[in-house]
Amino acid sequence: MSEIERVTDEPCAPRVVFIGLASCFGCQINITNIEKHLLQVLGQIELGYWQLTSSEPMPDAFDVAVIEGAVTTEEAAETVRRARERAGCVIAIGACAATGGIPGMAAPDITGCAAAVYGDAVPEACGVLRAPAPVSALVDVDFTVSCCPVDPFEFVRVLDAALYGSNRLAPTSVLCGQCAQGEGGCLYKRGQMCLGLVTRSGCGAKCPTLGRACNGCAGLSPDANVGAARAFAASRGHDPARFDEALRMFNTVALVAAGEGE
Amino acid sequence: MLYRVIDRADVPSLVAAFMERYEVVAPVRRGEKYVFEAVSDFDEIALDYPTTIASPKKYFLPATETLFAFDARENAVTDYVDEVRPRVLFGVHACDINGIMNLNSVFNDPRYPDPYYRAHEDATLIVGVSCTPTDTCFCHLMDSEEARPGYDLFLNAIGDRYLVSIGSVTAANILESACDVREATDADRAAFRAATRARQRAFNPAIPDVQEIPMLMDAFHEDAFWDELGGRCLSCNACASVCPTCYCFDIRDTLDPGAETGRRERVWDACTSPQFAMVAGGHNFRATPAARVRHRMYHKLNGFLATHDRSLCVGCGRCAAACKVDISPIAVLEFFERKGADDGE
Numbered sequence: 299m300s301e302i303e304r305v306t307d308e309p310c311a312p313r314v315v316f317i318g319l320a321s322c323f324g325c326q327i328n329i330t331n332i333e334k335h336l337l338q339v340l341g342q343i344e345l346g347y348w349q350l351t352s353s354e355p356m357p358d359a360f361d362v363a364v365i366e367g368a369v370t371t372e373e374a375a376e377t378v379r380r381a382r383e384r385a386g387c388v389i390a391i392g393a394c395a396a397t398g399g400i401p402g403m404a405a406p407d408i409t410g411c412a413a414a415v416y417g418d419a420v421p422e423a424c425g426v427l428r429a430p431a432p433v434s435a436l437v438d439v440d441f442t443v444s445c446c447p448v449d450p451f452e453f454v455r456v457l458d459a460a461l462y463g464s465n466r467l468a469p470t471s472v473l474c475g476q477c478a479q480g481e482g483g484c485l486y487k488r489g490q491m492c493l494g495l496v497t498r499s500g501c502g503a504k505c506p507t508l509g510r511a512c513n514g515c516a517g518l519s520p521d522a523n524v525g526a527a528r529a530f531a532a533s534r535g536h537d538p539a540r541f542d543e544a545l546r547m548f549n550t551v552a553l554v555a556a557g558e559g560e
Numbered sequence: 561m562l563y564r565v566i567d568r569a570d571v572p573s574l575v576a577a578f579m580e581r582y583e584v585v586a587p588v589r590r591g592e593k594y595v596f597e598a599v600s601d602f603d604e605i606a607l608d609y610p611t612t613i614a615s616p617k618k619y620f621l622p623a624t625e626t627l628f629a630f631d632a633r634e635n636a637v638t639d640y641v642d643e644v645r646p647r648v649l650f651g652v653h654a655c656d657i658n659g660i661m662n663l664n665s666v667f668n669d670p671r672y673p674d675p676y677y678r679a680h681e682d683a684t685l686i687v688g689v690s691c692t693p694t695d696t697c698f699c700h701l702m703d704s705e706e707a708r709p710g711y712d713l714f715l716n717a718i719g720d721r722y723l724v725s726i727g728s729v730t731a732a733n734i735l736e737s738a739c740d741v742r743e744a745t746d747a748d749r750a751a752f753r754a755a756t757r758a759r760q761r762a763f764n765p766a767i768p769d770v771q772e773i774p775m776l777m778d779a780f781h782e783d784a785f786w787d788e789l790g791g792r793c794l795s796c797n798a799c800a801s802v803c804p805t806c807y808c809f810d811i812r813d814t815l816d817p818g819a820e821t822g823r824r825e826r827v828w829d830a831c832t833s834p835q836f837a838m839v840a841g842g843h844n845f846r847a848t849p850a851a852r853v854r855h856r857m858y859h860k861l862n863g864f865l866a867t868h869d870r871s872l873c874v875g876c877g878r879c880a881a882a883c884k885v886d887i888s889p890i891a892v893l894e895f896f897e898r899k900g901a902d903d904g905e
Contacts, residue, residue, distance in 0.1 A: 332817060335817035335818070338817050338818035338819075339817055339818075341818070342818075342819055451817070454817050455814065455815070458815045458819050461819070462632070462815070462819065464812075464813070465811075465812050465813055466812045466813075467835055467838075469833070469835070470795070470833075470834045470835055471795050471796060471797050471830075471832070471833045471834060471835075472794055472795055472796045473796065474794065474796035474797075474798045474884065475796040475797030475798045475799075475800065475801045475830070475833075476797075476801070477798075478613070478614065478796075478797075478798040478801035478802055478882055479614065479623050479801045479828070481590065481593075481595045481612075481613040481614050482590075482591075483590065483591045483592060483593050483613065484884075486884070487592065494796075495794055495796070495884065496794070499796075499797075519795070519834075520834075521795045521834040521849075522794075522795070523792065523793065523794050523795065523849070526791070526792040526793070526794055526885055527794060527884075529792075530794075530884045530885060
């Protein structure tokens with residue numbers, strides 16, 4: 299994906315819309331945490347739609363669609379498909395949009411989960427439920443900003459990549475290497491079970507650096523070696539069932555797709 | 561080479577003398593392990609450290625280094641960033657000095673000298689210190705047990721004294737000014753010999769010496785052993801992160817939030833990274849972990865020899881400590897030791 303193709307000949311800023319699906323909206327809120335840089339970023343785009351700032355409905359024409367949240371209803375699936383048709387570029391932000399995230403935990407049994415919460419009748423306001431899925435399960439995604447929540451500066455870098463092009467590649471190596479660069483010592487040596495063994499790097503290993511085990515929010519790397527990681531964790535006294543359970547928090551959809559799920 | 565003797569008690573004043581003009585980086589304790597970092601007082605230094613998590617390579621080739629700043633509107637370089645500070649690496653083991661020598665021969669290659677690396681190198685003094693091998697040390701098998709050139713001072717511990725090998729005039733002057741410097745006596749030389757023998761006896765005898773390893777690697781290039789190693793590789797690059805001689809990097813541009821200015825940066829990369837050998841069009845010519853692990857081991861134990869006449873691996877053992885699934889040159893040495901035994905039967 300390189301530069302955005304203009305729909306008109308009129309020189310204008312790229313039109314960006316923010317679409318919120320099943321999520322806590324925390325990633326969108328976190329974008330505002332770039333604080334003094336926020337106006338610099340907004341100055342480069344024409345913000346066409348953002349529920350957090352305006353009640354105006356989504357316009358028909360736009361260049362970039364930024365999507366937070368998992369697809370959990372048929373209505374959301376339609377929104378995503380329509381956004382893909384209209385936008386030159388789709389950016390998925392946050393674990394829910396990138397991996398199915400927390401809503402994705404319900405993917406293997408959406409009917410059972412809905413019944414557990416709502417009983418016999420799912421309220422109409424919920425829409426037509428479907429198995430939660432990442433945005434990429436429905437449409438092609440040009441860029442992904444991983445993690446729960448997103449690093450707002452990483453969001454800006456990815457938005458820049460969408461607007462101007464970039465020579466960065468999203469890494470698929472797993473987190474331990476980045477963690478080792480920080481020389482904080484491995485959390486397994488302190489008895490903690492850490493999912494950095496299989497989680498996509500790129501986040502800077504912020505959590506392990508602060509002494510908190512990785513929970514996999516950046517997503518299972520497509521090059522992860524889950525079997526070897528599970529065996530290593532087991533060798534350090536962590537029950538493989540617990541390892542898998544921890545991994546399901548953000549990666550149920552990927553595990554099911556890889557035949558590793560329930 | 562000049563040799564002099566100082567008392568152990570003189571080392572704090574030597575460090576203090578360096579601190580007057582340099583940033584002093586030394587091994588310090590962090591949790592259960594040790595790391596190289598800047599110190600402001602001699603008491604922070606753990607000079608008898610076994611090894612550090614990562615190597616001092618980071619002071620020559622930082623994990624992220626800005627090469628220049630640019631103006632994206634003008635498409636022009638605005639600033640050549642040259643953040644180099646005069647620095648003393650204090651307390652470097654022989655393996656790491658040899659590792660730095662290997663990096664020097666790569667980055668000072670006259671065909672494409674690297675000005676960024678060179679600036680760090682020129683601004684850095686190295687004070688080595690003798691050591692006792694850990695369980696994963698095998699520098700003696702990689703011809704790196706001894707630092708010959710590559711240091712400004714090298715402190716060989718001999719009881720309550722150090723036999724100091726002097727490698728540069730700059731460091732010699734500082735040594736002279738800070739310490740009570742004496743000529744080495746026959747007793748000092750005998751003590752040095754005894755200390756060296758004691759170190760030589762302390763290496764882990766379970767790590768096999770396979771002298772013909774480069775040839776064996778060529779002969780068993782297609783062996784199933786590599787699939788076995790690749791089958792358990794996590795693709796994490798921890799080995800490269802801690803390695804004193806992994807020098808591969810990627811170059812990328814980072815725009816500032818306003819997208820009007822930015823920086824060109826180089827960041828560490830590694831041949832164990834799944835996308836390392838991916839080329840334009842998406843083809844990956846080392847698409848499997850087995851191919852990547854094998855490539856890494858070949859470069860460390862075989863390929864570098866052909867061009868630089870020494871093995872790239874210096875036997876520091878850090879990768880063996882960092883790897884969660886027991887992939888390291890030690891595993892390769894053990895495999896070929898078994899292979900030799902099998903064939904003899």
